[in-house]
Amino acid sequence: MKNTFLLFIAVILFSCEGDSSANFDPNAERNPNLNINTNSFADANLGKETRELFSKLQNITQQGIAFGQQAPFGTGNNFPQANALDRDFDIVAGDAPAVVGFDLELITLQRGFIDEFTERFVPAVRAAHENGSIITMSWHMVNPNTQQFGGDDSFDGVVGRMLEGGDLRPNFLRALDLAATLFKAFVDNEGNPIPILFRPWHEMNGSFFFWGEEFRSTAEYIQLWRDTVDILSNDLEVHNLLYVYAPNWLSSRAEYLRNYPGDDYVDMLGIDVYDFRNGRYLDRVLTNLGVVEDIASEKNKLFALTETGLENVTQNDWWTQNLYRGIRSSGITYAMIWRNDNSDFFHAPFVGHPSEDDFRAFLSEDTILLNNDIN
Numbered sequence: 173m174k175n176t177f178l179l180f181i182a183v184i185l186f187s188c189e190g191d192s193s194a195n196f197d198p199n200a201e202r203n204p205n206l207n208i209n210t211n212s213f214a215d216a217n218l219g220k221e222t223r224e225l226f227s228k229l230q231n232i233t234q235q236g237i238a239f240g241q242q243a244p245f246g247t248g249n250n251f252p253q254a255n256a257l258d259r260d261f262d263i264v265a266g267d268a269p270a271v272v273g274f275d276l277e278l279i280t281l282q283r284g285f286i287d288e289f290t291e292r293f294v295p296a297v298r299a300a301h302e303n304g305s306i307i308t309m310s311w312h313m314v315n316p317n318t319q320q321f322g323g324d325d326s327f328d329g330v331v332g333r334m335l336e337g338g339d340l341r342p343n344f345l346r347a348l349d350l351a352a353t354l355f356k357a358f359v360d361n362e363g364n365p366i367p368i369l370f371r372p373w374h375e376m377n378g379s380f381f382f383w384g385e386e387f388r389s390t391a392e393y394i395q396l397w398r399d400t401v402d403i404l405s406n407d408l409e410v411h412n413l414l415y416v417y418a419p420n421w422l423s424s425r426a427e428y429l430r431n432y433p434g435d436d437y438v439d440m441l442g443i444d445v446y447d448f449r450n451g452r453y454l455d456r457v458l459t460n461l462g463v464v465e466d467i468a469s470e471k472n473k474l475f476a477l478t479e480t481g482l483e484n485v486t487q488n489d490w491w492t493q494n495l496y497r498g499i500r501s502s503g504i505t506y507a508m509i510w511r512n513d514n515s516d517f518f519h520a521p522f523v524g525h526p527s528e529d530d531f532r533a534f535l536s537e538d539t540i541l542l543n544n545d546i547n
Contacts, residue, residue, distance in 0.1 A: 190493030191454035204233045204503035209472040214415045214437050215405040222367035222412050236539040238506035239270025247455035261520040268543035272305040275311040280347045294357050303364045304547040314345035315382050352408035365412040372544040374479045375420035376431050392495045397433040418442030418478040421460050441468050442478030457498035481509040481519035488526045491534035
């Protein structure tokens with residue numbers, strides 16, 4: 173009975189300490205790379221404001237880890253909805269996130285350009301920028317084959333059909349033209365371009381999206397990425413984007429680099445690692461960030477934990493015992509959790525949530541930087 177009781181206590185203590193990992197070293201020190209390549213960018217004509225953002229990112233990396241959230245204001249599809257939570261991150265943290273994420277997912281469904289979507293999108297990006305947050309943007313593009321988000325066999329071969337000579341090339345060019353118009357509309361209150369960390373075609377090593385591993389060749393993906401950069405930069409003259417390459421969690425260095433479009437087409441490296449409640453998060457984030465840090469060091473590039481989180485934050489000490497332990501010694505520039513939609517889907521705690529105090533304890537660590545810390 174005594175042994176059973178002690179085992180019970182041990183299980184409780186272990187569960188309160190989060191995931192375990194042989195890779196975790198409590199004495200490891202953060203040592204971000206000082207030798208970052210600033211001589212060239214994916215866009216040879218990158219604008220002054222965006223070059224200045226890159227320099228700011230270099231300085232932030234030496235200071236600590238900028239922390240942020242995708243659409244941190246109650247969302248739905250990019251903007252507040254009637255059933256959404258409030259600005260939970262700001263309210264609980266007492267500060268705005270250092271990094272704010274947006275997504276272009278709905279842009280290709282628009283019948284015209286000046287509509288409710290863009291009329292709300294541009295001011296939201298401007299407000300976050302004027303508030304001092306760094307803006308990052310992903311693109312869950314609607315399948316150009318079906319004009320829907322859904323999967324199934326409609327994903328097969330779509331990327332190849334978007335390339336030069338393919339029947340979906342006009343759809344792709346139209347999407348880029350819409351995106352370019354939007355990117356150019358992102359200006360501050362003085363009319364200066366707002367710099368964006370642009371993260372297209374992400375998590376390509378999975379099979380969640382039509383550009384995923386299962387549905388196209390490696391050569392097709394690389395060409396899709398290069399076309400995206402070349403057309404936006406050269407043909408459409410968009411010069412406020414830093415391009416971020418970000419696979420999903422992976423098993424090896426080779427997997428990370430398999431779809432890599434080349435140093436000349438990437439400004440920053442990233443990785444998306446979520447906690448799927450299987451006890452592997454800490455080990456997975458440590459291993460994956462280690463892989464990316466080695467590659468970033470070799471290529472003299474900045475890198476980030478571009479997406480992470482535990483859906484609905486079901487572990488009360490997750491912030492200090494899992495996320496912080498996973499990133500504390502990493503040289504990442506930033507880490508970003510996913511969004512809060514409503515009380516059934518969220519990644520940042522709201523007032524009264526059991527992890528609220530642990531979230532604040534995580535944010536109080538010297539390494540973790542919020543909006544006020546980077547401005």
